[in-house]
Amino acid sequence: MKLRQKSLYLVVFLILTMMLVACSSKETGNASNTTSQDAESTVEGSGSSNGPTSLTIMGGTTPGGTGDLVATIGENAARIAFPNAAIRKTPGGTTEVVTKVEKGEVEIGYGLPPSNYEAFHGIGLYNGEKHENIRFVLALNDPSYITILALESSGINSLEDLKGKRIGIGDGRTLTSIAAKEILKAAGLTDDIMKKSGGGILTGDWGEQYRMLGDGQLDAVISGAQHPMTAITEMSATKKVKLVPFEEAVLKKVIEKAKWYITEMPANTYDWQKESYLTIAVASHLITNKEVPEDWIYEFTKAFWENQEKVVWPVKQSWNGIDYSKDALIGNDDIIPIHPGAEKYYKEVGLLP
Template sequence: MLKKVSSILLVSALVMSLIAGCSPKQSTGGSESGGKKTYISIATGGPAGTYYPLGGAMAKIFNENVDGVTANAQSTGASIENIGLVSKGETEIAFVQNDITYYAFSGTESFEGKEKMENIRGMAMLYPELVQIVATSSSGIKSVEDLKGKKVAIGAPGSGVEANVRQVLAAHGMTYDDLGKADFLSFNEAADQLKNKQIDAAFLTAGVPTSAVTEVAQTSDIVVVPIASEKIAQLAKDYPFYTEVVIPKGTYKGQEADITTAAVMAMLVVPEDLDEDLAYNLTKSLFEKRQVIIDTHTRGNDIQLDTALKGMPIEVHPGSQRYYDEKGVK
């Protein structure tokens, strides 16, 4: 009986040893960790979105260019879930919209009443996600002010899109009360209702071209509504994450002119306590090997060193900042 118990204890000890040996965070010291691997989890989004393929390309860069690192892209629920994963120390790098990062850090909007996530830092700004206002041609809507009295899709409740809508309307002296009806609809729901003329316009925040808008434009006459430069400047003054961008003419069927609009940015967020040398090496390899990202997805062309800090809503990680200082990026 004693031998049987001893055998069980021995097997249990071996199993626990194996589990400990496979821990995803054996080291955080990169190549200085005496041969141990540093495991990097990259929180992205759904497999059908943009974050996931970009995250896979970044994992490839890190694995091939940063000594001692093993990186993997993980599919997640995107920005709001990702920011929580970083704050809890459950991922090392995460894709997040910079407005969501700002809300989480400051405890505002969808994070109001919750503990501020002040243990997060910025690694890099990536590419713009544009605030797109799409209306049916028959609605007569040509400006934000023309949304008064109309049926408008404003995104899901508590979403980044919905916050964008409130802020854009406020910059024009408007609220939801000025709309004929404010519908809380997802991208796909908004697209379907635009096609069926159940709504007059919809707000969407995404990279362009956005498939939901492209789909509507194939079967319906649409108008992409501009946001004036002075209103975008006002937004940027009130909310540091906004930038001015242009939707190039021809982006959507029937779009005959460039359209000025506001944009938030997709960014990479890391934990405050990420090893400084590791953060430096990850940032350096990201930009110096970015052709791998370009070869994977067209958005890779927007990831550029000279815009790596444009729209940064929180403090930059010291390791990343060291690389930007070396390159003169401000």
């Protein structure tokens, strides 16, 4: 009897032990599955295996303007490079963008060589505040030309004729508006002289200022953009307009202080513009902060240049079909350092030794 009871107790003990082992294995398996699922979820939430979960591109203050268009192509490249990331494009003037990038508040921004140079070295507009964290990513060599537009009936045929006139120079935060003031100053038209002569130098939205020009509220508008510019094309469809010529001596004074270059906007850029137009220009750049991971900028740069038909060509008709990659480094010879991620890509494709 006692032997039978002992055998029964042993059987019960063995059954309980097996049940406990089975439960323990199940919990361990569940924990392992949960960990695996969490890991998969983390990877899925990233733009790539090592990419960002979110990324901001900043540039442009006027829809359809140069900064806005270049920021748009940056956005297009980011969406290809990081398909699962939250990509956001936000507006900002050139000087504002450089400072935001410097502080790490945006990952990629629209910049121009003169502004980038002054910011990095802490001179000019950035006097005493060096922006040494900014880095070059790429250039789009569709020059932004400075133009002065007036109505054909205005009687304005030279820079001297602008004295006493109401001149729009666009958003005061942009490099173009700063260049516009330098041009007027080099021509002897300072703020004080303009006011005393009954004129004025006015800031504001370029689109609105072109409308004001057409309505007679302004006498001329100075702007910088890649041409043909939508606002000028639309205005010239209903108004007879002309480009006010620059004097080369004035332009030489301007480029002594800034990283612009003297060039000519080709004839027939607009159907009413029969001759080339002497002016100053600059290439558009995208910049980043030195702390943005190397692999992020490498993937972004690669996506940009190897998908131009999706990134660049659809944004502007005049860009369609043009391979800009050969000039990816133009205008950055002595401006700011190249980000290691971009440098890695340019070495791979032979643009850097």
